[in-house]
Amino acid sequence: MPTARLFYALWPDPPMAQTLSTWAALAQPHSHGRPMRTETLHMTLAFLGQVEREIADELIDATAYHRLQPGSVTLDRYGVFDRPRILWAGPAQTPDGLQASHDGLWLWLSAFGFAPPAQPFRPHVTLLRNIERHDPPASAPPPLTWRYDRMVLVASESTDGGSRYRVVARSRPQPG
Ligand code: ATP
Ligand code: MG
Secondary structure (H helix, E strand, C coil): CCEEEEEEEECCCHHHHHHHHHHHHHHHHHHCCEECCHHHCCEEEEEEEEEEHHHHHHHHHHHCCCECCCEEEEECEEEEECCCCEEEEECCCCCHHHHHHHHHHHHHHHCCCCCCCCCCCCCCEEEEECCCCCCCCCCCCCCEEEEECCCEEEEEEEECCEEEEEEEEECECCCC
């Protein structure tokens, strides 16, 4: 495989993913669309797109030594992105720590030749795709605090049934 489609993400633990899947189910009667499978739910930190094999291998090695500053983000609202027609869960305000980790990650990635996107960081977990309404459900379930201490590097692979994600590296959790 000459290239891989890669992204960095926070991956929820199974109970958190389960709760997020409930958020999707609760929104579905309102928004319609297709729920993401529970085991695929994630928050993207940096989308890299197609990456040459050589760089991908370097990233895989380096990611294991990257330390993400631990933090938390409270998901407390639903939102909609109209163009990709997705319904998401996200924080009303991006926590400073998460923003700093995002910015730090892109700075770190610049050493590998990647440039950050022009658009601001909009942390979100995609819950439903191909939604049929422009407005999100008016109220969200009780806020959900997500504590994280590492990120994962994921390869997104095209299959007959759509994209499949494969975790190819994990950053190192903080000691102690
Ligand atoms: P598909 O595109 O085949 O429907 P997908 O969107 O799940 O599947 P990818 O397009 O590989 O898979 O995206 C992986 C992750 O990166 C998703 O969380 C997606 O929202 C995010 N992503 C994709 N493209 C971009 C982009 N241009 N900017 C920011 N994030 C992106
Ligand atoms: Mg996509």
